[in-house]
Amino acid sequence: MKEYTYTEKKDTRSGFGDGLLEVGRQNPNVVGLCADLTGSLKMGAFQKEFPERFFQVGIAEANMIGLAAGMTVGGKIPYTGTFANFSTGRVYDQIRQSVAYSGKNVKICASHAGLTLGEDGATHQILEDIGMMKMLPGMTVINPCDYNQTKAATIAIAEHEGPVYLRFGRPSVPVFTPADQKFEIGKAVMLNEGTDVTIIATGHLVWKAILAGKILEEKGISAEIINIHTIKPLDAEAVLKSVAKTGCMVTAEEHNRIGGLGDSVAQALATAKPAPQEYVAVNDSFGESGTPDELMEKYGLTENNIVAAAEHAISRK
Amino acid sequence: MNPHNLSIEELKQTAAQVRRDIVRMVHAVNSGHPGGSLGCTDYFVSLYFRVMDYSTDFTMDGEGEDLFFLSNGHISPVWYSVLARAGFFDVKELATFRKLDSRLQGHPTTHEGLPGVRIASGSLGQGLSAAVGAAQAKKLNKDNKLVYVLMGDGELEEGQIWEAAMYAAHHKVDNLIATVDRNGQQIDGSTEEVMDLGNLRAKFEAFGWHVLEADGNNFEMLLPALDDAKAATGKGKPVLILMDTEMGFGVDFMMGSHKWHGIAPNDEQLEIALQQLAVDSASDY
Ligand SMILES: Cc1ncc(C[n+]2csc(CCOP(=O)(O)OP(=O)(O)O)c2C)c(N)n1
Ligand SMILES: [Mg+2]
Numbered sequence: 001m002k003e004y005t006y007t008e009k010k011d012t013r014s015g016f017g018d019g020l021l022e023v024g025r026q027n028p029n030v031v032g033l034c035a036d037l038t039g040s041l042k043m044g045a046f047q048k049e050f051p052e053r054f055f056q057v058g059i060a061e062a063n064m065i066g067l068a069a070g071m072t073v074g075g076k077i078p079y080t081g082t083f084a085n086f087s088t089g090r091v092y093d094q095i096r097q098s099v100a101y102s103g104k105n106v107k108i109c110a111s112h113a114g115l116t117l118g119e120d121g122a123t124h125q126i127l128e129d130i131g132m133m134k135m136l137p138g139m140t141v142i143n144p145c146d147y148n149q150t151k152a153a154t155i156a157i158a159e160h161e162g163p164v165y166l167r168f169g170r171p172s173v174p175v176f177t178p179a180d181q182k183f184e185i186g187k188a189v190m191l192n193e194g195t196d197v198t199i200i201a202t203g204h205l206v207w208k209a210i211l212a213g214k215i216l217e218e219k220g221i222s223a224e225i226i227n228i229h230t231i232k233p234l235d236a237e238a239v240l241k242s243v244a245k246t247g248c249m250v251t252a253e254e255h256n257r258i259g260g261l262g263d264s265v266a267q268a269l270a271t272a273k274p275a276p277q278e279y280v281a282v283n284d285s286f287g288e289s290g291t292p293d294e295l296m297e298k299y300g301l302t303e304n305n306i307v308a309a310a311e312h313a314i315s316r317k
Numbered sequence: 318m319n320p321h322n323l324s325i326e327e328l329k330q331t332a333a334q335v336r337r338d339i340v341r342m343v344h345a346v347n348s349g350h351p352g353g354s355l356g357c358t359d360y361f362v363s364l365y366f367r368v369m370d371y372s373t374d375f376t377m378d379g380e381g382e383d384l385f386f387l388s389n390g391h392i393s394p395v396w397y398s399v400l401a402r403a404g405f406f407d408v409k410e411l412a413t414f415r416k417l418d419s420r421l422q423g424h425p426t427t428h429e430g431l432p433g434v435r436i437a438s439g440s441l442g443q444g445l446s447a448a449v450g451a452a453q454a455k456k457l458n459k460d461n462k463l464v465y466v467l468m469g470d471g472e473l474e475e476g477q478i479w480e481a482a483m484y485a486a487h488h489k490v491d492n493l494i495a496t497v498d499r500n501g502q503q504i505d506g507s508t509e510e511v512m513d514l515g516n517l518r519a520k521f522e523a524f525g526w527h528v529l530e531a532d533g534n535n536f537e538m539l540l541p542a543l544d545d546a547k548a549a550t551g552k553g554k555p556v557l558i559l560m561d562t563e564m565g566f567g568v569d570f571m572m573g574s575h576k577w578h579g580i581a582p583n584d585e586q587l588e589i590a591l592q593q594l595a596v597d598s599a600s601d602y
Pocket of ligand 2: 500502
């Protein structure tokens with residue numbers, strides 16, 4: 001198993017904030033919009049350096065999406081910032097009609113996604129956002145795994161013409177991807193080559209997949225681990241190539257098992273070459289209040305859950 | 318009849334106890350929203366210990382009772398404390414706030430079945446619609462009790478509030494008393510800096526509401542205003558109270574800015590806060 005280490009933990013939302021500042025410096029068309037969560041989204045540095053390109057919208061997410069869509073008409077590249085729940089479910093039709101169907105170049109940047117938002121509870125912990133967003137024709141859906149990758153993704157999406165949903169989170173997590181990585185939308189990242197089972201993970205579950213890979217190795221199981229930061233368009237080629245070698249698959253995500261990464265991978269497999277697949281995901285329920293670690297444990301999103309799923313997938317070959 | 322019907326002196330003592338609960342609850346889990354909770358304590362205590370007619374044997378439909386909805390769900394600590402102290406559940410349960418497997422979720426929910434809560438809130442802007450709907454259901458049921466709802470002032474930036482406001486006037490929903498917690502603060506700063514709300518009285522009046530103003534941190538002023546609001550119901554218009562409060566009221570270092578909207582005091586700050594929130598005979602959970 002390839003060795004992965006980290007020297008610090010950071011929140012992915014800070015990767016977004018720092019990436020936004022950098023892309024703001026590179027590209028004068030980048031504008032930021034925020035709905036009364038500037039601190040939580042780490043957009044303060046951008047606001048400070050580019051006050052004339054930052055728009056405080058107040059607590060009015062539907063308006064924010066509409067404003068962003070309008071600004072693209074003048075050639076601007078709007079990055080909207082609020083929590084994942086208020087970035088998607090709250091404004092689904094505004095995104096659907098004014099952004100996706102209208103083909104507008106809006107970057108919907110969503111923090112505090114999933115269970116790891118913690119104590120605020122289920123009203124804020126969206127577990128359905130990947131599904132909602134990936135169902136929209138033309139939408140790109142990205143869920144990076146650590147600070148560096150989130151920063152790189154934030155910068156890269158400015159170069160992509162079209163709507164993007166960029167999903168990140170609240171807690172501090174290990175920073176293990178290289179700081180100088182190039183972020184390629186739609187290109188899976190091979191973390192470890194293996195032969196017995198493929199583990200495809202996204203977001204916060206990527207680090208847990210690495211931990212699971214080590215445990216599996218001690219058990220004599222060789223896991224191939226892939227970081228799939230882009231859920232749509234899915235790198236189906238990477239998925240199929242890996243499963244052709246390992247013969248089975250585990251998907252891991254901080255999302256409902258319905259409609260997320262797992263279903264995208266299952267569709268890729270079923271329509272090409274079916275193989276046993278196990279899901280590590282929330283089992284069709286809402287979340288609740290608790291610490292991030294407690295919640296990941298209770299809802300079955302730990303490295304041990306990935307290990308158990310891998311063993312089960314292998315047994316079904 | 319209100320099951321407690323406390324005197325002003327008793328209301329003050331209860332409010333101090335509730336404020337103690339609030340700071341202890343958010344301190345215990347190092348998360349939650351003390352600012353708005355402390356500011357709205359006197360309002361909640363007035364409703365549950367004097368003004369509203371209800372039973373602590375909670376039923377979802379609340380037939381023949383006044384109902385309360387909290388739209389700005391982040392101030393759950395004050396509501397939970399008041400519900401417990403009013404008799405809906407044991408005050409010991411306040412110790413489970415925001416912890417795993419608790420009925421006292423970060424934001425109020427019906428999902429875990431907490432008595433007193435009739436709809437989930439936390440995602441802002443939705444509570445007025447629900448309250449208007451419940452008020453209309455009361456009318457259909459020939460139930461002449463009232464529906465109360467509290468909203469934040471920052472929350473008024475959500476468009477759905479104004480959809481509900483227009484609807485309530487159009488449909489003459491006059492068994493409804495909505496209150497705005499006008500503390501002038503939200504997350505990113507003052508409402509004036511973030512999104513100027515302008516003249517709220519004129520806006521709601523233009524939408525067809527009967528509008529009153531009240532001092533929300535002074536029982537001598539608040540109770541008569543709540544009486545006036547009640548007297549204004551049944552006259553063809555929904556009733557709104559613009560209630561001036563101070564975010565963090567009662568704890569000096571939490572007052573005067575938006576900073577304590579959603580952070581918890583540390584050990585030392587908790588001690589200072591509890592000293593400032595003295596009660597004759599504290600009965601902390
Ligand atoms: C739809 C929605 N958008 C954003 C948030 C995040 N949020 C929680 S409280 C808050 C500020 C609310 O301001 P106000 O209503 O004035 O409450 P106060 O800060 O005075 O307690 C925001 C933006 C939310 N909970 N719901
Ligand atoms: Mg306010």
